[in-house]
Amino acid sequence: MTDAPRRRRRVPLSLVFGAGLLAAIIVLALAGPALSPYDLDAMQLDVRLAPPSAAHWLGTDEFGRDVLSRILNGAQTSLVMGFGATLVSLAFGVPLGLVAGYYRGVVDETIMRVVDIMISLPPIILGLLILSVTSPSLWKTVLAVGFVYIPIITRLTRSVTLEVAGEEYIQAAEARVESGWYILFHEILPNAWPPIIVESALRVTFAMLLAAALSFLGLGVQPPASDWGLMIAEARPFINSAPWIACAAGAALCVTVIAINLFGDGLREALDPRLSRKR
Template sequence: MTSVAIRKMLKNKQAMLGVAIILFLVLVALFAQVIAPYDPYKTDYSAYKEPPSAQHLLGTDELGRDVLSRLIYGTRISLTIGVAVAVIAMGIGVPLGAIAGYYGGTVDLIIMRIVDILMAFPFIVLAIAMVAIAGPSLGNMMLVLGGVSWIWYTRLVRGMVLAQREEDYVLAARALGASSLTIIFRHLLPNVLAVVIVQASFSVAEAILAAASLSYLGLGAQPPTAEWGAMLSNAKEYMRILPVLSIAPGVAIMITVLAINFIGDALRDALDPTLRQ
């Protein structure tokens, strides 16, 4: 990021709030074992379905497990899912988009037709179908979400490369004998990196939401994993008698996604030269 973009980010109050929240959540995830008051997987049938109290600040679930401890450990899992999915999607989509945009012709046609086919299906429906085929698990869910999210990176990078490939610096590199791969990875991709960073920030938020949805349906994290979507799924039968079991993970998901979106919006404004004054 340039100094102008950094200054613009620092002046954005929403962005700074989002950064503060994410830094707090990262610290919670890193030090979950220290912060959590109880073992999130330890059952206590003598204290099951207790309301919030001084001993259990958010109460206990149907197995007597401390809800606050499970929420804290769920931070680690949800953030890991978001980052892992974004990395997988970028690793697939960015090179494919660059190759399609630079070479054009048949290569571009094949890659973009695959993208069009995948985009014909609603994202969450496609993810549900693929996880159901691969088998419900945390690892399969991350691979599937990354495997269906790369199409957005491909479309984005392809469009940027198409606009850049006839620029003077590309023509000069080609005239000096640089190979196509060198031009793509050393000259073109660094110039589209800002847009990719913005897309990645939104991808993390989308992945956390999608993972929570799949876990709620029983296709993601499996019991007894402390994951926010799975916690929502377990709590749906107790919404009338213990609403905190649903409210706590729901609020955690909302705050996390909102904070990431604040950062993404600020990055887009700071890195877009057309929006700079």
């Protein structure tokens, strides 16, 4: 009798590991400027493209800047772009998907046709269209990338809403003559968010990569910023002579992606009652 409740309360290992790894990355991002062994933009031309050593643990770039210092400082920029853009897409996509899936009819058709038009454009093209009319900056990149992924969040939320809207507790709420907004945000949304959380975790990683691509094309974060994606783009000409630059930034991005995906998958497993019953 005592073992069964304990098993039901067991936290998924992926959630524990993902949350711990992501927390460590966030702490390093916040403490990055204090932990950096060198100044972010300090140039030492006499040691440019130097391999990893005791003086420079991850080597130096083409300007003699310490790669480790730029990795630590770039964590903030990369995380802000990834999480910020995802929050923007959730803030607009989730309400639109709830409204489209619950009210259906003309409302659903109008919203989804606009979504279909946006999805028909490749994300990189849509991002370029948005950023090409304004001067590049970090927050404009965040808003542009977040706008690009609004249609995907909208479609996912609508799909889950259509499934949840037929449940008996929704019919009971309608029988009590609850308002539409109450049903959307107090009945449907709490039962629809596990798949939204998982998709949001994926969006964070895609947002980081899309922001890096926009930076590479000159419309995102501008040099001498130390964004991981921009560092990879700048290291392309030296991939053969100084591979440690791209490898260090790529490894930081990969570890962050793994942490976010583990966290999202573990959270879905912990929150979804169907998965909990299987476990």
